[in-house]
Amino acid sequence: MGRFRDVLGKELGGRQVWLFFLLATLLYVLPLILADYPYIDDNWRSLSAGMAWAEQGRLFTQLFYNLLTFGSAAPNIFPLPLLIATLAMASALTRLTFHYFAQPTLACCLVPLPLWYNPFFLQNLSYQYDGPAMALSLVAVIYAITFRHPSRSLQWMVPSFLIALALGLYQISLNVFVGLCCLELLRGVNDRLAWPQLCRLIGWKLAQVTLGWLMYCVSAVAFMAQDRALLLNWTAAPLLQLQINIGRVLEKVVLLFHGGLVWVFAALLLCAIVGAVQLGLKVWKRQDSGPKKALIGLLCLLTLPVVTLLVSGVALFFRDFNEGARTLMGFAVLLMLLFYLSHLALAQIHQRLTLLLAVPLLAMLSLSFAYGRVLTVQKAFSTSALFSLEHDISTHRELREAKRIYMSVTYSDHWLSGAAGSFKQMPVLHYLLNIDFFMLAENLPKLGITNVVAEKERRNATRVGYLGYPPLLERPYYRIYLMGDYGFIVMKEPAPIKALRW
Secondary structure, X not given: OHHHHHHHXXXXXXXXXXXXXXXXXXXXXXXXXXXXXXXXXXXXXXXXXXXXXXXXXXXXXXXXXXXXXXXXXXXXXXXXXXXXXXXXXXHHHHHHHXXXXXXXXXXXXXXXXXXXXXXXXXXXXXXXXXXXHHHHHHHHHHHHHHOOOOOHHHHHHHHHHHHHHHHHHOOOHHHHHHHHHHHHHHHHHHOOXXXXXXXXXXXXXXXXXXXXXXXXXXXXXXXXXXXXXXXXXXXXXXXXHHHHHHHHHHHHHHHHOOOHHHHHHHHHHHHHHHHHHHHHHHHHOOOOOHHHHHHHHHHHHHHHXXXXXXXXXXHHHEOOOOOOHHHOOOHHHHHHHHHHHHHHHHHHHOHHHHHHHHHHXXXXXXXXXXXXXXXXXXXXXXXXXXXXXXXXXXXXHHHHXXXXXXEOOOEOOOOOHHHHHHHHHOOHHHHHHOOOEXXXXXXXXXXXXXXEEEOOOOOHHHHHHHOOOOOOEEOXXXXXXXXXXEEEEEEOOOOOOOOOOO
């Protein structure tokens, strides 16, 4: 028992820290690898080996797949890209740990782990194509924060290039960089950096992010579709638009705090408050003048609302606002802020108490495995639906030979009844899954059915369902109509999901 305590409290070397992060990061993505579920955009990308990232302002994602596949297209090679991104993330977290702690212990390694164990990041990682690129954008941001070199020009250029690289992989990663800059300020105050050093730190970070943004604009924005860069309409109550967007994000974030997770995060928040008070006392004891101490204290106080706002961050200002979980990468920094402050508080009492930070991490790991099971249920449901439609079309000559079969676009929250119990116990799982359709038309070519397409703006399939024509076929989830040489697949509204009771 004593030897076990020594292991928990002893200083770790670089290789040991890297092995810890390698195990931890692989464990978090293991459920997604086992599920092996092509998630939304993955269907059309794998069908056509499509790219189309450059027009989204993500030029480096396209270049990443060009390099990885040795070609100009993107055949599905999952899970290789995710494994590469996970290895890179283990190295980045190792570097960040030694950046924060000169002599890290196992408990120190827990502080940066929320950057990967972000519950909302599970949706990012669900994309077999986009997920690894989003993870690599996070890696680039971490290296931009931790890069140090005596050469002034390299200290300017390398982090700026890494920021541009991160933006070219996934623009939302800018939220993570700015959030980590806020943590850098708190760390500097905790390490009692002198006033000139703190000013220099803030100046460097502002210069790096500005130069990085300019590099990104020069390299990637020229390829971007114009509608991707539209900001809020500043002539039509922009503050109200921001307020509405923030409210929508808040509604989604609170889904995480349910059941036992409420108490886990409440305890984490309480520890973070104690750590913040300790940090405030350090500001009070500084040898600087009164105005300087007041300014430092104000900057430290502002980090909390800034990091909170960065949960969605830059996404709030775009006209095409996306409230999906994949845009909430900034939540990782908010979690890390709570972990850092909690570590300060617990270490003040006893070093081994900092190992309690493993509890919220285990809760998030449990959520990852629960989400993996939901993906498996969704995969089984989608496969069943796919074979049902394929059987109906291939066994009816008039459908098989139809010029075109239009599939209605019908959304509902009640398709996946097999996960009703999980959705009830962990409401955030439904938000992470983000699948409210029966099936995508892009799935059918996998089974040789090539004449089915999704209906367009005219909603011709949906209209046929309302006109009262007798269906050619009727199944539990859909009806199929035939009019001349054209077929129409109309989805039925599923019954509300009810959790089973025994």
